[in-house]
Amino acid sequence: MSTQTTTETKVEATIEKAAESKAVKKTRSALAGVKKGSAAAKRTANKIAAAPAKIFDSAVYGACYGVSYGTVFTALMVTKLLPSKGQAMKGFHDGARVARKDFKTQEAKQAITEKTVA
Known part of the structure; x- marks a missing residue:
């Protein structure tokens, strides 16, 4: 009887180990699935979070492109329609020259202000 009991105990232990092994494998598999x-x-x-930024960037680019193109193309067309040595062309050239000079002056003032603030 003792041999039979020992054999039964060994069989039960083997079955329990197999069941535990299957449970461990299932748990590991489930954990791997959760991680994945x-x-x-x-x-x-991350993709969804980046999408609005891309849409915003595209909208800003398109708006800036449109304003820039419209301004430059219109100015070029107007200058082509006017006589090259007329008062209108002289006004365009003088206005552009003064605007560039004032822009550089403004940049210099801003740089000085930034240095004194920092």
Whole structure:
């Protein structure tokens, strides 16, 4: 009887080990699945978070491009329609020259202000 009990105990222990082993494997598998899902969710969240910034950047670029193109193209077309040695062209050239000079002066003032504040 003792041999049979020992054999039964060994069989039960083997079955328990096999069951534990399967449970451990299932747990590891589930944990791996959770980790994989978590990583996928994080990647998707990063993509979604970046999408509004890309849309905003595209909108800003498009608006700036349109303003720049419209301004420069219109100015070039107007200067082509006017006589090259007329008063209107002289006014365009003088206005552009003074605007560049004033812009440089403004930049210099701003640089001085930034140095004194810092």
